[in-house]
Amino acid sequence: MSLTPATGNNSLQSKEEPTPPEVSDSLNNEEPLRITDLSNPEYYINRELSHLQFNARVLEQPLNDNYPLLERLRFLLIFSSNLDEFFEIRVAGLKQQIAFAREKSSIDGLQPQQALDEISRICHQMVQRQYEILNDVLLPALAEENIRFLRRSQLNAKQAAWVSEYYYQQIMPVISPIGLDPAHPFPRLANKILNFIVSLEGKDAFGRETGMAIIPAPRSLPRLIRIPDEVCNGGDNYIFLSSIIHHHVEDLFPGMTVTGCYQFRLTRNSDLSVDSEEVEDLARALQGELLARRYGDAVRLEIAANCPKELSTFLLEHFGLSSDELYEIQGPVNLTRLMDICNAKERPDLLYVPFSPGFPKIIQKKNADMMQAIRRSDILLLHPFESFTPIVDLVRQAAKDPEVLAIKQTLYRTGSNSELVDALVEAARNGKEITVVIEIRARFDEEDNLLLASRLQEAGAVIVYGVVGYKTHAKMLLIVRREGKKMQRYVHLGTGNYHAGNARIYTDYSLLTCDKSLTEDVHKIFQQLTGMGKVVQLKKLLHAPFTLKKSLVELIYKEAHNAKEGKPAHIIIKVNALTETKVMKALFRASQVGVKIDLIIRGICCLRPGIPGLSENIRVRSIVGRFLEHTRVYYFQNDDAPKVYCASADWMERNLDNRIETCFPIENPKLVSRVKRELDIYLTDNCMSWQLQSDGSYTLNTPGEGEDNINVQQKLLEKLGS
CATH class of the missing domain: 3.30.1840.10 (Polyphosphate kinase middle domain)
Known part of the structure; x- marks a missing residue:
């Protein structure tokens, strides 16, 4: 069994849980684990x-x-x-x-x-x-x-x-x-x-x-x-x-x-x-x-x-x-x-001193052609330090572009006065094929979403309410444009919602790309959401409830194998919550064979770190500050050939089993290095970070004697803001 997500004919299109015998057997036979019963309630914290x-x-x-x-x-x-x-x-x-x-x-x-x-x-x-x-x-x-x-x-x-x-x-x-x-x-x-x-x-x-x-x-x-x-x-x-x-x-x-x-x-x-x-x-x-x-x-x-x-x-x-x-x-x-x-x-x-979000150099020009910029290079944005405006501009330009034939988008939380929705309405009135998957069960936003659905339908958009029994939590935008004799797809994938207000106070990553495999994957997921059929075969995206959890466990076990073979092994996970049992057990096993694991978890964490023989290699920290930490980022060192993913999914049962979620790879080497540098700042913060202790309590990290104050959000504002 492959320990990494398939990149061609996807072999992970199944909801069955991974059972990596070569991992569990090797861990038990080569070096018996000091703690083998991972179901002991004492190893976990109440949700x-x-x-x-x-x-x-x-x-x-x-x-x-x-x-x-x-x-x-x-x-x-x-x-x-x-x-x-x-x-x-x-x-x-x-x-x-x-x-x-x-x-x-x-x-x-x-x-x-x-x-x-x-x-x-x-x-x-x-x-x-x-x-x-x-x-x-x-x-x-x-x-x-x-x-x-x-x-x-x-x-x-x-x-x-x-x-x-x-x-x-x-x-x-x-x-x-x-x-x-x-x-x-x-x-x-x-x-x-x-x-x-x-x-x-x-x-x-x-x-x-x-x-x-x-x-x-x-x-x-x-x-x-x-x-x-x-x-x-x-x-x-x-x-x-x-x-x-x-x-x-x-x-x-x-x-x-x-x-x-x-x-x-x-x-x-x-x-x-x-x-x-x-x-x-x-x-x-x-x-x-x-x-x-x-x-x-x-x-x-x-x-x-x-x-x-x-x-x-x-x-x-x-x-x-x-x-x-x-x-x-x-x-x-x-x-x-x-x-x-x-x-x-x-x-x-x-009040806080106002700040101006930054723009990457590739789109700093006023009224920059967003699709032209995306054709030149993948664009990664970290909100709110970098502006959400490029995503809005992309949809606005697509709405007016006579060569754009179709726009497909998911909406989970958007806000009652949304420029993005305005642009979708304009696009529908301009005769483009607009399909919007609206999650009307987004808690406490149900009423707003019903009103948005009605408004879009009146403009001529096709509205779909997702899949019965599964909330559509994925953040996807797909634009189909005629370019000469071919159709070109452009995609936005994000870790947060299409909500311009939240983008000023929530930290989230956005990826803008026209990568052929990724855009095809997004198109297939939209077809799956709006139509019916068997599980779709994806090339690069991981997809809950089908491949995401299984792939995450396999990536964790791959780090465990590397650690046992003396190779570099490090996992950094930044999510809002960790409650999923199988994922936590995989992290425990990886810790036991020496994988260094850093978990940056804003809210709920049911894994208890610092237990000798079990989780002494796991550190858990929470960042609470000016902005609400919302990014979902998964980093695996992978023998110094890092695998980095961003996702809409937290590591919770509801996300991995009962929601439509997307997890997308960051492949451009410069962007991979950038994400790792930004994660490292989170791991060195000593002003806003709280460390989870093995007894379930949290202690505030403070600078040691002679150490500089490191406030991760302020550092990112200075680095990325304009």
Whole structure:
């Protein structure tokens, strides 16, 4: 069996897992392994707990004085958003396992209830720390910069008058308090919406004495209101909607006594469940699920810390939650509403210094002919340090080029206002054959993608929703152009989405090429996605769910063979997550025979490094900084004939088994050397990198005595930016 991906007649077109007997036998016969049972749960880290460790690293960023103040606040809000999604998807999934008696232990041996207990313990600590950072560090620092969030008790007469006028004009007309009695049952509250529970005394006009009411804050109202400069003594002054409602709550219950008013927020299961094999129209079924998402099963209750126990207990019982699922909050229950402050442009001194992405020399000329440039040489871009504009320009030029006959593209996350989509619409209206594979199940982007699909269809594009049972996660763009008597293909392959906004804050590689074999491979995958047939035979691309996992394991074992033969053996993997069991076991075996393995994993890592006799040759680091690390890069030293791949796939079961993914080789020797140099900077970073310890904790790498500070993202900005 070949240990490298086939380059001609592809022999790896199978979903069967690789069983390389020459590797396992040679390892066991020539040099018995010190640890042979690789299924021991002690060698692995729980997926959910590793996920929380990433959030913990994000939570440390607001304390870093090297970041501008509003960027430190932004990190705190990102943590809050991440934790919301963790509860909506991961915690909800564990609870469903228990509810439907489908419990199974994770790779580290934890049962779902054990995992939930540990998640609760950790999350309560993290949330407490989050609000301590907000109240004790960030808000005082913001106040020193004349950015204030005023409490009701801090309003002077002039400010209070303005707030009251705002309440009566903007809030009271749309707010609907709901008294709880047999005729007014508990309202159906949407996911993550601000609400108030109010305790009352007295009888209303109808003689009712309910004692309790719920006030849902209308979603149409802003959660943070800027108080005009003319009623303040300078600076930027804000007040929360919750404070305004609380200040006027008695006006909503005339003649009754309000004895308490407490904000709360409910988090619900937000994972969509569409049985794609049971529906005739996936798009229509998904639209129905989107409406239901706001009202999934409850998974968490956040409430003001001063709320009496009897009220919080009442809410817990109503939503079917336990006391472990109650989070008492020392501040606003939805911190992500503060993101508007971070995005405001009034205080550039408190934000990152703007940067201009660079352009390779081959396309630095204004209005450069992109296809002509690609014909001269493969182009590799590293976003956001290098601009995403060349990809947009390529599609724009193709849309106008009379010789371009067809454009095919995958869209996973694109954004509601996409220049790329505009160009595809123009191309369709210009009579070109436009085929777009839209993944309408991209989590939390489903609605935008449905709207994009409708817009493209109206322009005349052919829209396909991928393959039933598999998400289309590959990032591919194919342009077919008539050049003389032949058809020439141009391709873009990427590690990230076709989202210009994300390309400014996510790190991702883009390859632009007209290589005959690669472009043919991409064309075949599009045919497979839009049509039907057997597994396609590819020449260079690795392709999940068919060849990618098998090929990765074989590449790892090839390094193991080289190490045993005394040849150079080094593996560098940069992905967002590592959870796939067979891949981890292959890495363990390679480590045992001396392969040096460096894993740069932003988020979840279930592999436990540093175990004697097993993983002492594996180092795992995570980079958390200004940009979200998103590149997927695989480097294999291969006896000093390096093999380098970029991919859309992380090393997770869902990517390798249940998604359409592409993994493309970087073959130009100059580009191979470039990728290796850039990976080396990541491995030497001592400012933003965290090292995973064998106990599952992370420690921040810092410069040693006499060492220079190495900030990988800053280095790449200086090297590649303009």
